[in-house]
Amino acid sequence: xxxxxxxxxxxINRERDIxxxxxxxxxxxxxxxxxxxxxxxxxxxxxxxxxFSFGDxxxxxxxxxQSPIMRAVAAHAARGGYVLGVCNxxxxxxxxGLLPGALLRNAxxxxxxMDCQLKVARADTAFTSHYQQNEVFRAPLAHGDGNYTASPxxxxxxxxxxxxxxxxxxxxxxxxxxxxxxxxxxNLRVMGLMPxxxxxxxxxxxxxxxxALFDSLAAAST
Amino acid sequence: MKVNVTVMLKQGVLDPQGKAIARALHxxxxxxxxxxxxxxxxxxxxxxxxxxxxxAAAEAMAQKLLANSVIESFRVELG
Numbered sequence: 625x626x627x628x629x630x631x632x633x634x635x636i637n638r639e640r641d642i643x644x645x646x647x648x649x650x651x652x653x654x655x656x657x658x659x660x661x662x663x664x665x666x667x668x669x670x671x672x673x674x675x676f677s678f679g680d681x682x683x684x685x686x687x688x689x690q691s692p693i694m695r696a697v698a699a700h701a702a703r704g705g706y707v708l709g710v711c712n713x714x715x716x717x718x719x720x721g722l723l724p725g726a727l728l729r730n731a732x733x734x735x736x737x738m739d740c741q742l743k744v745a746r747a748d749t750a751f752t753s754h755y756q757q758n759e760v761f762r763a764p765l766a767h768g769d770g771n772y773t774a775s776p777x778x779x780x781x782x783x784x785x786x787x788x789x790x791x792x793x794x795x796x797x798x799x800x801x802x803x804x805x806x807x808x809x810x811n812l813r814v815m816g817l818m819p820x821x822x823x824x825x826x827x828x829x830x831x832x833x834x835x836a837l838f839d840s841l842a843a844a845s846t
Numbered sequence: 847m848k849v850n851v852t853v854m855l856k857q858g859v860l861d862p863q864g865k866a867i868a869r870a871l872h873x874x875x876x877x878x879x880x881x882x883x884x885x886x887x888x889x890x891x892x893x894x895x896x897x898x899x900x901x902a903a904a905e906a907m908a909q910k911l912l913a914n915s916v917i918e919s920f921r922v923e924l925g
Contacts, residue, residue: 683914690911719914726916728855733862773859773917799860 626706626844628654629667631697631713633688636675638710638820645822646671649838659691667705668846670697674711674766674820684727684769685715694720706750706844707814711767714806714816723807723816724782725774727767731799735768740819741793742805746786749812750844754836760793761833763819770818772800772807782807789815847892848925849904853913854885888912889925897924 628646630639639656646654654671657664664670678687688694694716701707701722709717717723730736739762747757755761774782779801782788789806796803798818806817821834855861861883868882890907894900904922913920 682912686911686914718916724916726914728860728917729862731860731862733866771860775916 625650625652626668626841626846627666628669628671628841629657629664630654630671630673631657631659631693632673633659633675633677633691633716635677635679636673636712638674638712638822641820641822642671642673642710645825645834645838646841648825649835649842651842657693659688659693662692662696664693664696664700667700669706669708669841669844670700672697672707672709672713672716673822674713677712677716680712680769683715683719685712685717685719688712688716689719689721698722701809701814704811704813706841708751708841709814709816710820710822711770711818714818715769717814717816722814723809724778725772725801725807727769727818728771728773728799729769730767730771730797736765736770736797738765738797739763740765740795740797740805742790742817742819743793745788745791749789749808749815749840751789751808751815751837751840753843754840761836762824762831763821763834764823765797765819767798767818770798770800772798772804772818774801779804785810787812790817790819847895847897847900849890849892849900850923850925851888851890851904851908851912852885852921852923853888853908853918854883854920855917856919859917885918900924 824834
């Protein structure tokens with residue numbers, strides 16, 4: 625079983641949602657990590673949750689990407705460790721250079737608080753083994769800056785190397801390039817996505833569509 | 847020494863904020879507005895007194911933090 629840790633920055637607000645989802649699937653509580661911690665020793669899976677780290681000052685995720693713990697997270701990723709970034713966590717991973725591209729203001733300019741449909745681009749990774757390929761599932765959105773963009777070369781590489789994790793199915797809610805909702809690093813160990821699978825892991829939340837992502841991680845090995 | 851760093855979305859990157867401002871200006875009757883692009887102005891007050899060194903420092907700051915080169919370009923001007 626992977627040992628999971630959740631990174632907390634000032635302004636983050638989804639850390640407990642992630643902790644609930646991880647605890648459900650893993651059967652054990654994740655370690656909560658503070659952004660000033662210089663070390664993440666003993667952690668196999670680092671989750672960077674959603675929220676508004678450092679008030680979204682300058683650019684979403686720009687300040688958090690410079691924090692001490694992100695140097696440790698980068699070293700962890702370089703060693704082949706697992707990293708999951710959700711929403712603001714995805715923005716932080718792109719700002720830290722752990723994933724390519726950037727998240728722009730939603731094309732429609734409005735903050736989106738709604739459900740979307742996500743299509744699983746590949747079901748053979750540590751994050752998606754409990755989904756089926758091309759499966760479509762429901763996931764809540766809550767962001768103002770989720771419009772994924774990258775140069776055409778980077779987009780071609782992501783598609784050519786099969787590094788797209790999820791695509792918006794049906795309506796593209798935020799204008800993301802090629803309807804990309806989430807992407808992987810080349811070694812498939814770092815994944816970032818804008819929607820919130822952690823908010824649909826219990827019938828009391830209105831559904832369990834997101835649980836398979838955390839069940840997949842619970843089944844992954846180091 | 848004061849240095850101004852202007853950060854703008856790159857040409858070709860969709861600027862929905864600029865578009866919204868343009869629409870609002872049109873709504874106010876400013877019909878001659880053909881395009882609007884919105885960006886950020888960051889004013890730095892540096893201890894450095896040598897203009898070349900101050901400019902180089904500001905450029906390094908822009909590359910590392912103030913601008914995201916994936917989506918933004920920047921311009922450094924001595925104040």
